[in-house]
Amino acid sequence: MIIEPRMRGFICLTAHPAGCAQNVVNQINYVKAQGPVEGPKRVLVIGASTGFGLSSRITSAFGANAATIGVFFEKAPQEGKTATPGWYNTAAFQDEAEKAGLYAKSINGDAFSDEIKQQTIALIKQDLGQVDLVVYSLASPVRTNPRTGVTHRSVLKPIGATYTNKTVDFHTGVVSEISIEPCNEEDIKNTVAVMGGEDWDMWMDAMMEAGVLAENALTVAYSYIGPVLTEPVYRKGTIGAAKDNLEATAFTISDKLKSLNGRAIVSVNKALVTQASSAIPVIPLYISLLYKIMKEKEIHEGCIEQMYRLFNDRLYNGSTIPTDEKGRIRVDDWEMRTDVQDEVDALWTKATTETLPEIGDLKGYKSDFLSLFGFGVDGVEYGTEVNELVPIKGLQ
Template sequence: MGGHPAEGHHAVSSSGSTTTTTRHITPTQRGYLIVNSHPEGCARSVTRLWESVPPAPTRGRAPVALVLGASAGYGLALLLAGLRRHGIRGVAVGFENAGNDRRTATAGWYRTARAAALVREAGGDITFLNADAYADTTRADVLKLLADRYGPVDHLVYSLASPRRTDPATGEVHHSVIKPLGRPYSSPSLVFDAEARPQLATVDLTPASEPERAATVKVMGGEDWLLWVRALADENLLGEGFTTVALSYVGSGITAPVYRHGTIGAAKEHLEATAREIQADVLAGRGRAFTVVAGAAVTQASTAIPSLALYTSLLRSALGPDRWRTAADQAVDLWAQLTAARPLTLDAHDRIRLDAWELDPAVQSRVAALWSDPAAALASDPAAPRWFHARFRELYGWDVPGVDYAAPVETAVPWPN
């Protein structure tokens, strides 16, 4: 979404057209959604991510990558880590709102603009498309761009998270829900008051209906991933040694009733079954397909899941800052495995696992102890919820160190050509 109207002024050219828009912006927050984004804060957060990725001392051939969902979360981290570590080139797809005279652009719009600047500074060659990755027209545009400019794809990263998806075959719009399956769910949750003080609340969810479960699988499962790989195969755009990965999550037994055993978990199971279908039927010896089980992270997608904010804060408390693995850390790890710099870390279901640091039994035992009395846990380590609040706000460009939020800022940032 874009932001709320904000006071500001427009600089007008001699021809009368508006050329710049500077505004004083203040964040308008609704729970774990901030409906206006700060351009400089978003840009600086991307720079911080980039600088956290160690550059590779040497590189071989620059692989061609297609990253779907490249404007946020793990997709953005994998895009930048792939560029800085391995010099990837190719296409990055996001779906963002430009904003208008009354609203800021979405945070992903501003993040993409800064990511493109970093690509240019690094001498890279990545084309950024603002388009719905679920649409057949987007697939056609990407395939043409690949054929004309980049050639066969070495790595397809599928990192889409959306509340809805239009089925390209039927035109039906499916809406995902976050609900348990089979039984109601009640859990403590973490909220923040107007002064950003952590508070405990309770979340109560009724079980999903079968249509709700099926719709969530349609949105968040593997159907669209399969369409993308088939399209690449049909156009002879699979590189030698082609690998595709889709991002997934398992998480703790603490969150399992609303996540892994809920509607989102049903979608992730479909995603994992799709990996096997792609491997056996579509690729048939011409490449590899894996789901990647990442560890916990503070992302726009994860903050929408009830109780995950509290769990993530307690996990941070259990681990401490030195053992936390950021999305960038995990992206570096994944690229090392995809490029054979390190062996694949596969589980019994042939999923690449990046979450050992989170699911270490000793760590989970400590989290469970904290979860048994979350009020005491938050009181004993107030730095953990403060850390979560800062990371959540940074997703929208707020509370980023080094940004002057009192100054007006240019909000009309162009999408990179």
């Protein structure tokens, strides 16, 4: 079939298998060009099919020559209907891993469930024995707690007061004002239940009990802080409450891992175009301005650049892992530089529908967004027939 992007709000309803595959190959080539990482050899990535999770898996496999197991929840393709991008990303990753002689297997299912946890543990026991690194990179808006059976849904709301600021429709380029009503206590509880650290803790408990964590095992989860500009809707909003919980959970897990000389840690990453960030008002405008500045300063990074730097410079640098006063790794350090944020603040006051094409990088934002779904990727022949029914090798 000929596949074109079909948009609905901040979601693209189609994905291009060849474009997704090329994205994966590009990331692999980047890692190879940087050189080997003295990293882990047996890795589990929970949330392995897109974004930071996918880049973590690529860095582990093609940087550290690691055996990897990836867990994710993606829709398979059907006749005349494309899969979700993460399906095609994983299919391409599996193909490239096979060519490179690397162990790689994948599990498609609800990572929040006990069933998928036990299936994953059984696969580790069968094939790898134990793992050295567990990457926790889930980004779902909904979670059913396997203990209670309650389904929780996260919300993007400020806490305490209505938040009003600028935003941009990245499809049209129209800058407008938006107001977001504050949440209630139930909203906070639900968002923490979905995006906080409870499920990460459950994964690590199950793996500890099963004996599939190696001596000195490390587990890392991903977070974001962002600038004062976005605080009300992000870090001091419902999502921020969930991130606070996630970061606190790292210390709880670390205490449990002491018997293995293991450690849990949170990496605070840079703002990037993702399906999740595109849904948060204010963030697309902030990223458009941020990208313009960071590209001009030649310090812009995408997912793979971030993850390679995290693995090579922080997690596996041959010495102590550098952290901030709250015990977090900061690979958002370039984004949060004073000179960068001062320039974002100055541009923010000037941002209008008319000025944004010049002062921001909305074009880069749109390009990155389409690329998430395999569209607009250099070297791909769009407008020609492709097979949407792509299988994933190594799928359990």
